[in-house]
Amino acid sequence: MTVRVRFAPSPTGRFHIGGARTALYNVLFARQTGGRFILRIEDTDTKRSTPEALEELKEALRWLGLHWDEGPDVGGPYGPYRQSERKAIYQRYAQQLLEAGHAYRCFCSPERLARLREAQQKAKQTPRYDGLCRSLTREESDRRAATGEPFVIRFKAPKDGTTTVHDYLRGDITVENSTLDDFVLVKSDGMPVYHLAAIVDDHEMAITHVFRGQEWLSTFPLHALIIRAFGWQEPVWCHLSVFLNPTGKGKLSKRHLKSEQEVFVLGLRDLGYLPEAINSWIALMGASFGAEEELLSLDEMAARFSLDRLTPSAARVNFEKLDDFNGKWIRRLAVDDLCTRIKPFFERAGLKVDDPTLRRITPLVRERIVTLDDAVEMAGFFFRADVQPQPADLTPKGLTAEQSTQALERARAALEALPEFTHAAMELRLRELAAELQLKTGQLFGLLRAAITGQTVSPPLFECLEIVGRETTLRRLDQALQLLKSPAGL
């Protein structure tokens, strides 16, 4: 039997890393087993589902390289893959449950239900449907439905005994049936609720393994009961642990983060993170791959993925590790590849990028950036006409303004006179100059760095100068000297 797995998100908000990890594990398992990965859109909540969310979801999945074999846009033999287009299918199955006595119509108004819930909470009881309509006769139920009275369809959960379900990661889980509720299966607008839709679709789409979040653990027995009521075979269930906030307090939410973009896949992309880094990072929170190396490609992870290496406990997200992974992935990138990835960040910052220069600076920044975005701060000066050094950086500690001026003037002359404007030649000459001026190399070079890059931190100075070119270098030195002469005026 070929493996068929599915990722079934609800397009109700921005796509976050928790969802990405669930999708990733599905993909890895499918790839490893030669199975199929299905994307199914759970948009039965017409109030909350939005087209924008769906687009973001698909874009994020594609960006991560998590391509689906069946689903929206690509189709497949079990479509449609959007639940909103499958209403008739669910109604047919709901009818089947109704006729078999596994479900019943409930005519209780939302108001009555709200009052009921309130009273139960006040009495410190678990809010649950009290079963009023459960005892309605078939005739009365049919009659009231025929008059057009609105109703929902509820599952008739067993009252006595226990129900045992099996989760691959946790083993058997047994609950007292007395704690079960008569869940709504079909809403009064005829739309199914997750509990019905997901179970029907997993069956209809021949899903063999379900990887889903542990938030479904509490309704897991109900899902198994529905499957059993139909007499279907159960898939293998893996309830994945949740992501917790870095503080460990509660489920991951944007509120506890430096930037709320950090929870969203596309947010991370815009922050300058690589899909490779995100994949290898989220994969490791909730599973292990038994490899010496932690930075694994999708293919490597697929080869090593195992249900037995999934962890059932919740994981706090660790953004420091993401940074580490991202830096390491960046350093693995070929120069050309990195160029194309960095370029948009320069452009987004309003800089005009010329490709030959970009090609030359990329190896320099590659060693020292954590996110792609860092390249702008590190190397933006290459693409600006002029720079604005801080006056304080031109008169560093231990040097008077006169000394700084003298040093820059001598350096300028030396650079102008250099036969070859190469970094090797510059370094040789300027080291001599530092000795002549009785300055530490750090002092002289720091001064030049400030004057020419406008920064105190930059890629190696002489490589920078070589790329900036003699003309611009001399001009910026002149501007720095100007600044030294009249710091107040500027």
Added chain:
RNA sequence: GCCCCCAUCGUCUAGAGGACCAGGACGUGGCCCUUUCAAGGCCAAAACCGGGGUUCGAAUCCCCGUGGGGGCACCA
């Protein structure tokens, strides 16, 4: 409040009764390298939640406690 799940360094994890005075990674500290910042190399500190069992032997199995998490909608 009720139900369910989970529990190894600060964090993610390895560990499936003896191979563990518990291994790796991130982070932290130190050293080296060094024109800045990084990168890189080396080193260090750092954990089996508590209590009972079972067993010759438990991080590993069982029970209780504690802690953490998830859920309790005509949302998914």
